[in-house]
Amino acid sequence: MHHRRPVRYARLKVVLLFAIFAAPIVTAWGMVTWNVGIPQGHTAHGKVTIDVPPLEDWPLMASITASEQWTLVLDCGANCVQQQDELWRLHRALGREATRLKRLRVGGDDATLPGETVTVWQSVPSWSIAHSVWLFDPMGRPALAFTQEAATAEILDDIRHLFKVNPI
Structure with missing residues (x-):
């Protein structure tokens, strides 16, 4: 039983490390998929397509x-x-x-x-x-x-x- 305890902590450390590095990727994927939390870019208030000459x-x-x-x-x-x-x-x-x-x-x-x-x-x-x-x-x-x-x-x-x- 004495040998199992360090193995459990080693596995837990690996799982936590994986979760820490995977969390931002999963979060970004979720933001894009469900369009949640994405900052809106600046859009012009005026009309951009203009039919006037120079x-x-x-x-x-x-x-x-x-x-x-x-x-x-x-x-x-x-x-x-x-x-x-x-x-x-x-x-x-x-x-x-x-x-x-x-x-x-x-x-x-x-x-x-x-x-x-x-x-x-x-x-x-x-x-x-x-x-x-x-x-x-x-x-x-x-x-x-x-x-x-x-x-x-x-x-x-x-x-x-x-x-x-x-x-x-």
Whole structure:
């Protein structure tokens, strides 16, 4: 009987070691199989698939060229004072990252806010929707589109995420 006791403890140690190393694998398999406890990735609030041409091809009175900044474009329509003000506040909320963004307003008769460039359509394109907001990357390619119903906080969240994943 004296010899069986060390064998039992040796077997117990092996089983415990196996359980310790197998537990994370079994847990991960269970998480994937039943979709439990998996963190959700960041998803854009804006529309990612956008049917608009690059910014330099837009029929605007002022020529817009690519720069090292992202461009937030507001298609103002007739009256967009509140939306214009919200985007100005959004720009300020970026803090030290604000220099990475420029704002362009197309249309509207309202006063120009600080940091905003204003132009008008040469001819209104078929894809233009009043009060829409588009975000263009520094190369002038469309990155995100937002409808008038999009909350400014959601637009800000998307911009911050894009700045984080594109540090340059």
